[in-house]
Amino acid sequence: xxxxxxGEFNAQSFLDQYTSGSAEYEMLKKLNESxxxxxxxxxxxxxxxxxxxxxxxNASLDLxxxxxxxxxxxxxxxxxxxxxxxxxxxxxLKQGVKASDAINDIYRNxxxxxxxxxxxxxxxxxxxVLEVYGASLFDKAFTDIVxxxxxxxxxxxxxxxxxxxxxxxxxxxxxxxxxxVNPLTPEWQGENAIDxxxxxxxxxxxxxxxANRIIAVLNQNRVADSTISAYLMDTATRPDFGSxxxxxxxx
Amino acid sequence: MSIVPMSLxxxxxLSNGSEYLxxxxxxxxxxxxxxxxELINDQDIHFSTAxxxxxxxxxxxxxxxxxxxxxxxxxxxEALSGKLSGQASLKAESQxxxxxxxxxxxLRWIVSTAEPEEGMDGKYEQLIDRCAAVLVRSLxxxxxxxxxxxxxxxxxxxxxxxxxxxxxxxxxxxPESLVLLIQRLSSPHSADVKLAKDLLCFIPGISGNTLHSGxxxxxxxxxxxxxxxxxxxxxxxxxxxxxxxxxxxxxxxxRYLCRPVSxxxxxxxxxxxxxxxxxLAAFEKLPYNSQxxxxxxxxxxxxxxxxxxxxxxxxxxxxxxALAARWMGGFA
Numbered sequence: 001x002x003x004x005x006x007g008e009f010n011a012q013s014f015l016d017q018y019t020s021g022s023a024e025y026e027m028l029k030k031l032n033e034s035x036x037x038x039x040x041x042x043x044x045x046x047x048x049x050x051x052x053x054x055x056x057x058n059a060s061l062d063l064x065x066x067x068x069x070x071x072x073x074x075x076x077x078x079x080x081x082x083x084x085x086x087x088x089x090x091x092x093l094k095q096g097v098k099a100s101d102a103i104n105d106i107y108r109n110x111x112x113x114x115x116x117x118x119x120x121x122x123x124x125x126x127x128x129v130l131e132v133y134g135a136s137l138f139d140k141a142f143t144d145i146v147x148x149x150x151x152x153x154x155x156x157x158x159x160x161x162x163x164x165x166x167x168x169x170x171x172x173x174x175x176x177x178x179x180x181v182n183p184l185t186p187e188w189q190g191e192n193a194i195d196x197x198x199x200x201x202x203x204x205x206x207x208x209x210x211a212n213r214i215i216a217v218l219n220q221n222r223v224a225d226s227t228i229s230a231y232l233m234d235t236a237t238r239p240d241f242g243s244x245x246x247x248x249x250x251x
Numbered sequence: 252m253s254i255v256p257m258s259l260x261x262x263x264x265l266s267n268g269s270e271y272l273x274x275x276x277x278x279x280x281x282x283x284x285x286x287x288x289e290l291i292n293d294q295d296i297h298f299s300t301a302x303x304x305x306x307x308x309x310x311x312x313x314x315x316x317x318x319x320x321x322x323x324x325x326x327x328x329e330a331l332s333g334k335l336s337g338q339a340s341l342k343a344e345s346q347x348x349x350x351x352x353x354x355x356x357x358l359r360w361i362v363s364t365a366e367p368e369e370g371m372d373g374k375y376e377q378l379i380d381r382c383a384a385v386l387v388r389s390l391x392x393x394x395x396x397x398x399x400x401x402x403x404x405x406x407x408x409x410x411x412x413x414x415x416x417x418x419x420x421x422x423x424x425x426p427e428s429l430v431l432l433i434q435r436l437s438s439p440h441s442a443d444v445k446l447a448k449d450l451l452c453f454i455p456g457i458s459g460n461t462l463h464s465g466x467x468x469x470x471x472x473x474x475x476x477x478x479x480x481x482x483x484x485x486x487x488x489x490x491x492x493x494x495x496x497x498x499x500x501x502x503x504x505x506r507y508l509c510r511p512v513s514x515x516x517x518x519x520x521x522x523x524x525x526x527x528x529x530x531l532a533a534f535e536k537l538p539y540n541s542q543x544x545x546x547x548x549x550x551x552x553x554x555x556x557x558x559x560x561x562x563x564x565x566x567x568x569x570x571x572x573a574l575a576a577r578w579m580g581g582f583a
Contacts, residue, residue, distance in 0.1 A: 073412050074373030088412040089373070118491055149414065150494040161493035175492045183384035183422075184331065184340045186415045190491050223389075224345050237493055 023197035053171025055128035070205035071114035090148025120204030158240035170197035188221035437465035484517030
């Protein structure tokens with residue numbers, strides 16, 4: 001259930017603001033019907049989180065439509081006008097370049113980019129924050145972006161992975177693990193995938209599909225004669241919506 | 252962290268760079284072939300150096316004159332280089348697996364002398380990653396984990412990609428090998444210490460600890476490993492999943508019952524009897540903190556006095572908790 005520190009929460013009237021069947025509706029319904037208590041200081045912060053989660057889903061959909069190519073870190077590529085490719089395969093924001101322009105360029109000149117699934121998720125997070133914050137605040141907040149898997153993430157995003165959660169909410173990043181992966185193609189050891197709602201996931205390199213298809217694709221990349229299937233792990237990775245809200249509110 | 256001996260050609264490369272080495276060796280092959288072959292067959296030569304000279308050896312039809320170990324290593328590197336996907340990668344992996352023990356010495360030579368990788372391209376690092384993964388996953392070789400740990404920390408100091416090497420290291424599912432990481436907590440290199448802390452973040456109090464010296468943290472981690480070894484299991488988390496994967500976890504219910512678990516599954520190695528199953532069911536219903544407390548107490552009592560432990564374990568779980576609180580002077 002949802003609890004507001006500021007006062008009583010009328011779940012139904014809040015739910016009525018969203019279309020039944022939308023991702024936002026599903027998020028709120030899950031939070032509200034949970035046996036776990038989700039505490040928010042006020043309605044604004046809850047609304048902000050819902051907005052951010054929607055932006056994560058939109059940014060995933062846009063990246064999928066833009067056809068970002070899948071490449072291993074050793075083989076990653078980027079537009080050198082905006083990013084400097086690092087020796088570990090990550091991309092660092094070039095000096096003098098606005099972070100908002102650099103993130104938008106990934107969505108505009110997508111053919112010049114190629115990377116692994118976790119970096120794609122990091123791109124999705126930055127794009128989602130850009131959409132919610134707007135370019136001016138985004139550029140103020142992020143001056144030194146590094147796109148590299150989960151490493152070197154900006155502190156403001158405070159990405160964290162949670163285990164054995166009571167609920168998984170659209171906008172979460174889930175992980176499909178492939179325990180019997182062919183060791184020569186470790187890039188298929190698992191897939192980070194954004195929960196798009198309605199049982200669909202976006203996984204870079206696989207596309208938007210249900211959990212069974214993602215598992216089937218991973219299973220195709222196991223060692224010969226394997227009988228151990230890929231599976232969805234009991235984890236979720238999320239940015240710190242609370243920190244992002246506070247920065248937005250106080251700016 | 253052992254010192255790997257080096258050949259003359261390694262020294263030439265380290266002192267003067269890769270291009271100088273290639274020019275030097277090309278001249279030598281032309282002017283004094285037997286000396287050139289003697290140098291490349293040096294038992295201490297590093298794979299990284301030999302790899303750079305391979306095109307020259309091929310050009311001069313000298314590959315057949317290498318010793319069998321180095322020939323095998325080049326065969327493997329040929330098979331595992333470049334783009335491998337779909338059926339090609341499955342076939343390559345099956346071939347490696349069926350080759351079995353006879354390719355282990357060559358793979359170990361590659362992995363143990365892969366550094367220095369500086370000046371090498373991403374394809375070379377990918378080749379080394381694949382060799383390490385084949386050794387651990389396809390051939391279940393854990394004897395090479397010390398070399399693999401050396402490689403991980405050396406590469407990390409250069410800021411290069413370590414994800415796949417770390418993945419291979421933990422895929423060995425060898426809690427004993429954690430000692431190789433614990434040793435790095437007292438390394439003089441700050442990058443080693445930071446990486447070791449991150450990789451050992453499943454040990455409470457290690458990650459982000461700046462209060463204690465490296466050696467005292469290492470002592471603590473050794474002690475923790477000894478304490479928890481029978482109950483550790485591999486979680487399957489990796490750097491692909493998150494920034495600080497918890498590669499291992501302690502099975503608290505097993506610690507409570509004092510029954511060792513399989514490192515692969517976290518399930519008890521021996522079948523539990525009916526009484527233990529009932530205790531387990533009651534234990535699983537407890538809040539997390541109470542589980543931790545009871546598990547710690549049970550394991551301590553078991554090692555101190557197994558007869559007392561047996562008497563305690565047959566009590567209802569609320570009485571167990573009350574006694575534990577009284578004996579440990581805390582709250583269950």
